[in-house]
Amino acid sequence: MIKYILIALGLGGLAGYLNSVSGNTAAEGFVSDFLFNASLMMLLFVMGLMFGMDKESLAKLKKTGPKVLVVPFVVALGSILGGLVGGLILGINVVVSMAICAGYGWYTLTGPLIVQIFGTEYGMLGFSVNFLRELLTITTISLMIRIDRYAPIAIGGATTMDTTLPVIVRYCGSDSLVSAFSNGFVLSVAAPFTIVAIASLR
Numbered sequence: 001m002i003k004y005i006l007i008a009l010g011l012g013g014l015a016g017y018l019n020s021v022s023g024n025t026a027a028e029g030f031v032s033d034f035l036f037n038a039s040l041m042m043l044l045f046v047m048g049l050m051f052g053m054d055k056e057s058l059a060k061l062k063k064t065g066p067k068v069l070v071v072p073f074v075v076a077l078g079s080i081l082g083g084l085v086g087g088l089i090l091g092i093n094v095v096v097s098m099a100i101c102a103g104y105g106w107y108t109l110t111g112p113l114i115v116q117i118f119g120t121e122y123g124m125l126g127f128s129v130n131f132l133r134e135l136l137t138i139t140t141i142s143l144m145i146r147i148d149r150y151a152p153i154a155i156g157g158a159t160t161m162d163t164t165l166p167v168i169v170r171y172c173g174s175d176s177l178v179s180a181f182s183n184g185f186v187l188s189v190a191a192p193f194t195i196v197a198i199a200s201l202r
Helices: 002-022 025-053 055-090 094-101 107-118 120-147 151-161 165-172 174-199
Strands: none
Touching (some): 055 094, 094 107, 094 120, 094 174, 107 120, 107 174, 120 165, 151 165, 151 174
């Protein structure tokens, strides 16, 4: 499955490059305004359908209750601390590095938001770091699952609600759907608030 994802990503990148070279702005608007949102909604619908049809997942969610927040809390804390350590090692402003990592893999939010707060250079870094987090989740999941069943969910961050959810369910099993989806949902909601809150420390 991973090789097909990488092939699709590569073909999409090539198609986007050829479109930008041709200067066709109409196609760019169609992709960004309609196709991206439509495909994301379709993905979420299918995942919701799978979730609703799985009686065991529903029962597990009811049984777990508020404990379902433990995983995203630990992932958020680990991401921010990772940003702190990374900033110290690379000599980057630690507030900026923590804010970037507080995007939890949501690169389409983190990049533009970091641009507004810290400038274009850090915005590009925010986009790249969070995009690579998603890509790393997809390409290394077969290895991460050997370490722990929650490792792919932790690495995926906010993306476990949508883009990396099918891969996680495929490799970690259908019983991981609840943990992965709730982790991604909570982190997606928290991301803009934690980025701004950390940025305010500068």
